[in-house]
Amino acid sequence: MARLYNRKVKAKPGYFGDFGGRFVPETLVEPLRALTAAYATAKRDPSFNKELAAELRDFVGRPTPLTFARRLSAELGVKLYLKREDLAHTGAHKINNTVGQALLAKRMGKTKLIAETGAGQHGVATAAAAARYGLSCAVYMGTEDMRRQAPNVDRMRLLGATVVPVESGTRTLKDATSEALRVWSSTSRDTHYVLGSALGPHPYPSMVRDFQSVIGKEARKQILSAAGRLPYEIVACVGGGSNAIGIFSGFAKDARVRLTGVEAGGRGIKSGLHAARFSGGRPGVLHGTYTYLLQDKDGQVLNTHSVSAGLDYPAVGPEHAELKIRGRARYVYATDNEAVAALKILCRKEGILPALESAHALAYVLRERRRFPKGSVVLVNLSGRGDKDVVSVARREGVEL
Numbered sequence: 001m002a003r004l005y006n007r008k009v010k011a012k013p014g015y016f017g018d019f020g021g022r023f024v025p026e027t028l029v030e031p032l033r034a035l036t037a038a039y040a041t042a043k044r045d046p047s048f049n050k051e052l053a054a055e056l057r058d059f060v061g062r063p064t065p066l067t068f069a070r071r072l073s074a075e076l077g078v079k080l081y082l083k084r085e086d087l088a089h090t091g092a093h094k095i096n097n098t099v100g101q102a103l104l105a106k107r108m109g110k111t112k113l114i115a116e117t118g119a120g121q122h123g124v125a126t127a128a129a130a131a132r133y134g135l136s137c138a139v140y141m142g143t144e145d146m147r148r149q150a151p152n153v154d155r156m157r158l159l160g161a162t163v164v165p166v167e168s169g170t171r172t173l174k175d176a177t178s179e180a181l182r183v184w185s186s187t188s189r190d191t192h193y194v195l196g197s198a199l200g201p202h203p204y205p206s207m208v209r210d211f212q213s214v215i216g217k218e219a220r221k222q223i224l225s226a227a228g229r230l231p232y233e234i235v236a237c238v239g240g241g242s243n244a245i246g247i248f249s250g251f252a253k254d255a256r257v258r259l260t261g262v263e264a265g266g267r268g269i270k271s272g273l274h275a276a277r278f279s280g281g282r283p284g285v286l287h288g289t290y291t292y293l294l295q296d297k298d299g300q301v302l303n304t305h306s307v308s309a310g311l312d313y314p315a316v317g318p319e320h321a322e323l324k325i326r327g328r329a330r331y332v333y334a335t336d337n338e339a340v341a342a343l344k345i346l347c348r349k350e351g352i353l354p355a356l357e358s359a360h361a362l363a364y365v366l367r368e369r370r371r372f373p374k375g376s377v378v379l380v381n382l383s384g385r386g387d388k389d390v391v392s393v394a395r396r397e398g399v400e401l
């Protein structure tokens with residue numbers, strides 16, 4: 001099977017090898033075509049790029065720092081560096097993408113943003129960008145997620161967004177995404193759909209990667225300056241894959257740099273309660289893109305589980321599928337327990353409370369510490385901060401906050 005993919009990568013627009021594409025109903029073809037054209041023009045327009053760069057600096061707080069994890073490095077025998085997306089405005093990398101898409105929407109003359117959200121991080125980042133640029137905002141969210149992530153529902157409302165409850169399916173991210181796509185197909189005249197990861201139909205996977213590529217561009221400069229060399233390995237957690245593709249893209253041409261994506265192993269692959277698409281899935285179509293997907297033998301999309309809501313989604317971005325098939329990146333997983341343990345270790349050793357999502361990347365480094373040559377430079381993308389996870393971590397320990 002893998003042989004099939006080893007032929008020279010096709011340059012079909014919207015595809016990454018055999019993955020990606022635009023598998024959507026008729027009603028979405030035109031809005032996606034218009035978006036693709038508008039983005040292609042904006043991308044080449046110096047005034048758009050200048051405005052985006054200024055907003056990333058003044059509103060988002062970029063560049064985010066690169067922090068040398070001094071105590072953990074000594075313990076692990078590697079030089080561990082953390083790219084601090086947790087310090088970006090609203091607490092994660094998501095804002096890089098929502099600011100980019102909101103500016104694009106404004107340029108296209110749209111007055112309204114809609115978005116899907118699971119944990120609420122993307123919803124908050126979209127609401128913040130909408131407020132900043134004077135756009136109205138509606139965020140679709142499964143009612144199960146609204147219950148689990150109540151503080152983020154309140155944050156979105158404070159930022160002026162309407163949170164629209166989604167009652168279908170398992171009432172989680174997958175259902176919210178389906179609903180947002182459906183709503184967009186009849187409202188695209190004045191509305192832009194801000195998709196939150198490097199997923200979905202073309203042009204989203206490449207557009208979101210581009211907006212997140214600022215992480216990799218900054219990190220490459222910063223690591224060369226701080227460590228005096230390129231990293232031995234770069235590690236990032238993979239939900240839809242936007243923070244990972246953002247940092248990987250900065251090192252795509254550095255063939256010797258190992259790229260590792262860490263998925264949510266949940267309670268273990270055998271339990272079936274996980275979101276490790278590369279360990280338990282196979283190619284199929286979800287939300288308009290052909291990619292690795294957790295599905296049963298009839299192609300029904302499976303339910304997923306992770307302690308971190310941001311990794312809890314049945315499909316992975318199509319560019320990651322291609323990176324895996326090509327052997328350019330490898331994909332592993334960390335379990336719920338490993339991620340929680342890693343979160344605590346980073347708190348105590350470095351004074352940084354990471355998001356549970358990001359803790360998956362760190363958990364892999366801790367578990368596989370012997371894999372790294374002594375003294376090698378390891379770069380972990382700390383995709384977000386863990387303030388949102390304090391209650392769920394405490395609950396796991398039996399403490400009610």
Ligand SMILES: *Cc1c(COP(=O)(O)O)cnc(C)c1O
Pocket residue numbers: 092093094121122196197198237238239240241242243244310311355357358383384385
């Ligand atoms: C949403 C989120 C993720 C997962 O999304 P990707 O698109 O895979 O990056 C990871 N970390 C944090 C902190 C998030 O909020």
